[in-house]
Amino acid sequence: MTATALASTVTASFLASFVEVVEAFTIVLAVALTRSWRPALAGTAAALALLAILVLIFGPLLGLIPLAVLQFTIGTLLILFGMRWLRKAILRASGFIALHDEAAAFAQETDALRLQARDKRADWLAGLAAFKAVLLEGAEVVFIVIATGAAHGATLYAGLGALGAVVVVLAIGALVHRPLSQVPENTLKFVVGLLLTAFGIFWTGEGLGAAWPGADLAILVLFAILAAFSLAAVVLLRVACARSEAAQ
Amino acid sequence: MKFLSAVLKEIWGLFVDDGNLALQVLILIGTLAIAVKRGGLSPLWGGGFLLVGCLAILAVSLSRRVQR
Numbered sequence: 471m472t473a474t475a476l477a478s479t480v481t482a483s484f485l486a487s488f489v490e491v492v493e494a495f496t497i498v499l500a501v502a503l504t505r506s507w508r509p510a511l512a513g514t515a516a517a518l519a520l521l522a523i524l525v526l527i528f529g530p531l532l533g534l535i536p537l538a539v540l541q542f543t544i545g546t547l548l549i550l551f552g553m554r555w556l557r558k559a560i561l562r563a564s565g566f567i568a569l570h571d572e573a574a575a576f577a578q579e580t581d582a583l584r585l586q587a588r589d590k591r592a593d594w595l596a597g598l599a600a601f602k603a604v605l606l607e608g609a610e611v612v613f614i615v616i617a618t619g620a621a622h623g624a625t626l627y628a629g630l631g632a633l634g635a636v637v638v639v640l641a642i643g644a645l646v647h648r649p650l651s652q653v654p655e656n657t658l659k660f661v662v663g664l665l666l667t668a669f670g671i672f673w674t675g676e677g678l679g680a681a682w683p684g685a686d687l688a689i690l691v692l693f694a695i696l697a698a699f700s701l702a703a704v705v706l707l708r709v710a711c712a713r714s715e716a717a718q
Numbered sequence: 719m720k721f722l723s724a725v726l727k728e729i730w731g732l733f734v735d736d737g738n739l740a741l742q743v744l745i746l747i748g749t750l751a752i753a754v755k756r757g758g759l760s761p762l763w764g765g766g767f768l769l770v771g772c773l774a775i776l777a778v779s780l781s782r783r784v785q786r
Contacts (some may be wrong), residue, residue: 516736522727542751546743546744546747547733549743549747549772550733550734550743550744551732551733551739552773553739553743553772553776554732554733554734554735554736554739554740556776557735557736557776557779557780557783558735560776560780561780566783566784606728606729609729609732613732634756641774643729667772671765671768671772673763673768674753675761675765675767675768677763678750678751678754678755678761678764678765678768679754679761679764680761680762680764680765681761681762682762682765683762694768694775695769695773699773699776703776703777703780707780707784710784
């Protein structure tokens, strides 16, 4: 594997996982501070255990799929996944939809947990909230690791990128002990949307049998083209947004 | 059951936000796969058309969202 492929795999996995782990951390922290650490950690541990079981069951099956089919399938899912992020990131950057706010997500979760405080099952419900958040965000991380790594035998490196993201988020979280609202999440999501879409087009093309010029370097070229298009879209949409505000 | 359906809904939401965009991407990829495997289109041209098609679909989706 080339240094370009390795660096782009680890970077994509790290950044995408970082965003997901920040979101899961916000909910787990809300549960911990509103109820206690017990349901927060129990829900987190149960979700991680379920994810580990799913990976152990389904992970080896990936090795049985022919490489071209794997690249084509993963590439298609990556395009869907990446373009969804990219579309939202462009709309957020141009002002058409509100920016994602981790502090607001934290406030919303703590409000919901406080409403359940008198319920006899409050700890159970709080644990379930942590379980659901970690399971869903964790499932996204597992998908990202598989999607960025499996198609070129770099799952280990992609996994290390994701693990690095978990360690960094937990380290920052332990230090600040509040939602990581200072993280430039919207910018990260923009970059991740570009990276995942570039990977998706690259793998789907390889699955079709395309030998991209420059081999793995083509990922960077696809990234650059997508970035140029997306930034131009942001500029155009900002003008449209300003015009529509001026007209009102 | 309610929890399970919420989880499935969220997993669906990982890949599909704008349903039209997802459908158009799948049609584009399916068409290109047939064109490469059965129609004799060069795989590299297929990859190029995939890039251009994805950008066009994204542009249409953004424009539709803005006009709403």
